[in-house]
Amino acid sequence: MLHNLSIGELAERLNSRQISSVELTRHFLSRIDRFGPALNALITLTAEHALADAAAADLRRVRGERGQLLGIPLIHKDIFCTDGVRTSCGSRMLDNFIAPYDATVVTRLKAAGVVMLGKANMDEFAMGSSNETSYYGPVKNPWNLKKVPGGSSGGSAAAAAARLAPLTTGTDTGGSIRQPAALTGVTGVKPTYGRVSRYGMIAFASSLDQAGVFARSVADAAPALQAMAGFDPRDSTSVDAPVPDYTAALAQPLKGLKIGLLREFFEGLEARNAALIHDALKVYRSLGAQTKEVSLPHLPASVPTYYVVAPAECSSNLSRFDGVRYGYRCENPQDLMDLYKRSRGEGFGAEVKRRIMTGTYVLSAGYFDAYYLKAQRVRRLIVDDFRAAFTQVDLLIGPTTPTPAFDIGAKIDDPVTMYLNDIYTIGANLAGLPGLSLPCGFVDGLPMGLQLIGPHFSEDRLLCAGHRYQLATDWHTRAPQGYE
């Protein structure tokens, strides 16, 4: 079946004219038609555009172009601005917003020839770990429609798992690619901070946000990351460093790779979850890797640190949503204050408002030192811990989440319980490190993910380690029932 082929296999069929990009696109559009509504994975479908893009890709192929991604369908998380297409960020605030430009990520993938099928559902303004805060309703996990797919890139993860597209994009600020990848049994990649441009990616927490990709394998993710990565003069935090050939890197040998088990990751981890990770370690050892235990003593402080820094930055980033130049405006504003308060009060959902208020509080006079400044100091300690660990090992390994997907509605009332979900992923965001989540087994019939974290700009080694694991195992090939 087309939707189970790898990108490499699809490229082969496209190049040998067995199928056209238009046919491929139609195939995925009909899957979206069939499965989309039940999953609620998409906010906007761009069928007409997609077919036009597919035809254009076919034409490029006729003219001799052969890129890996040429004519491959893809769904963008609705956080990336797409010129002429609604970009809602999962919020009522931008429900009527037609972006007037393309994000750099969108431009680059377009140049590589992808065919955009639509915009994926997400937690509102990327704030959430379950895709339950979206203005457009929750996304369902294709493995069990009563369960969450994770978040904030829940729609992108669910779409990838349900084979609605071979590739989907996401963003990861506190785990929003890795965690949903783990809960939906797909591969998710978060690059090093500064590796991929943030221009056109609606900002949540500027010093933490990174764009990344979902795919069913590392081998599929590699060309996508390749196209997305690289210096962008429009983003001052974008790093001007050469991008290695990620696909070529997959073939590197694994022997001698030193993998660190993070002690703090295993403390309190349920036995069945720990077992999956230990199985994965056995695979790595059999491939020639060495493992050793390392410690990041400040890691437990990463969640409260994050929940000071991220809300602080977002409270400021979201001030531009004021009903003046674009986006939601309340009806009949009585005066300026009313315009602001009601446009924002009505336009934003509860979790977004909670985070804006938390951020406003921690930055406010009298609290700045105790919270914001304090958090930035702890952040440095966490970064130092990682740096020290990487002098002993090449990569770190651990679970991506403490448990498999939970029920929709189970945690929504208590924000702090939800925040604790992020315990394994947040550290990498605070330190700007690249991370990968790979399917590594099942608990209670639901997928679990294993996480690899590397030093800055070690994506090539990370992807190689992930790829080698996927050559030796087949967790990543499993499809949810009914979506095969």
Added chain:
Amino acid sequence: MSLTRQDVEKIAHLARLSISAEELPAYVSALSSIVNFVDDLSRVPTADVAPLAHPLDGQHQRLRADAVAETDNREKYQANAPSVAAGLYVVPRVIE
């Protein structure tokens, strides 16, 4: 550490968010819970540790050449605007 109603009202005002009287208790409780949670940070010793603002410590700001690189796209950009008149964005009267 618990926040009071007044605390939350003040924050909501600073952040220009309308919170109804019915919604307020839920926000007070949620924010108190969050603040309580992040108060844990005070237990981490950080004497002599410099704050880290960017994960890529050691990078510095790139300087851009002073060149005009934009054309007039007013029509396109104002297509999204809730209220414009004669090229201006219209808002309720600003009082100085």
Added chain:
Amino acid sequence: MADWEVVIGLEIHAQLATKSKIFSGSATAYGAPPNSQANLVDLAYPGVLPVLNGEAVRMAVKFGLAVGAEVARRSVFARKNYFYPDLPKGYQISQYELPIVAHGTLQIVLDDGAVKTIGITRAHLEEDAGKSLHEGLANASGIDLNRAGTPLLEIVSEPDMRSAKEAVAYMKKIHTLVRYLEICDGNMQEGSFRCDANVSVRPKGREKFGTRAEIKNLNSFRFVEKAIQYEVARQVELIESGGSVVQETRLYDSDKHETRPMRSKEEANDYRYFPDPDLLPVELDQKFIDTVRGTLPELPDQKAARFAKDFALSPYDAGVLSASRELGAYFEATAAGLGADHAKLAANWVMGEVSSALNRDNLDIGASRVSPQQLSALLLRIVDETISGKIAKEVFEAMWSQQKSADAIIEAQGLKQITDSGAIEGVIDAVIAANPKQLADYRSGKDKLFGFFVGQVMKATGGKANPAQLNELLKAKLSS
């Protein structure tokens, strides 16, 4: 009644004369149709990011070097958070704890010639906001974001000034300096150079500062002086009648000649400053700073000192002539044509006739209708006594309106001085003969009538008689 001391600090916002904005590539030109120079970054669209204009940094460093300040090797941009329609992001990108320039000084010359040093606490880079317009919109305001993102250098003085006059002198000096450095056009009508004044009073001898009021957006030297004077009087009266000064922001009403509180700033704003995560720290190495230092022109004080020394000018004249680089250059070119001996003549004419003509026709020195070369050619004719100083003024006016050279006009109008003694004597004789009564009166002691005879001879010669010779010959004839 206590003796009051006035304490003033000024915050000057100078718009930097870059071609593009500080964080975006939009043009900064004044007067464009509303929102035609506002791109996605200026409009704070979702997803956009700031990129720093290097020229703005260079200009800030230039200023810092010119006032002998410390240029920070590492400075940081911070977000100043508040909501206002002309501030699209809901925060202004500015600098807070680590500004680019700190601890400079500037010398001002007071009316009595005394020199005072004013401290400059800091100067930092930030972006300007847009504009709110109210005309023609019922109960609404229109926002134009063309100006949003224009680079500003905010220059903060120490509270070192003790009178409105000192404040104006300082403001004028900064105004001259930024134009010299070519970092700001200083156009106050267009809003390129704005001043906020922090004013307080305290009993003389007390160390502690009184509560200050901030008067915002003063856009002329006159308004600054008047606003400060009004505010000082207001504060003194308030305190002396038992009240106390409230720390607040006020606006100067130039029609009513008074300051009043700004309504929108009633509540204290908590700006929640934090380092902008979209921008990295600005790091400047010695090479960068040295390169900027190499572009510094001769500064106003240096030029004035050089004029005083090389051209033997008074400090006052030297100061006037160095008020702008263009005026200084004009003067120097004129003096060059004349030689250093006659520099004072050149100085007087540039400060006199040339400046009057420019003022009358509302022109800048750059648009002068008489070039320095043409002026010095005219002045040479005074020096070589071809014409008198008085005639020269007529010739100058003709040069200004007709665009001809001095010699051409002197020739055409036959204005050459009469230096032939015989000819002058002849006219004197005729005048004496025609005025016997005045002659008699003069000879009987009415010395003042000398002037009458001079006037008559001048009239008869069309003003062309050489004044020195005329005086000598007339004296001789009248006393004989």
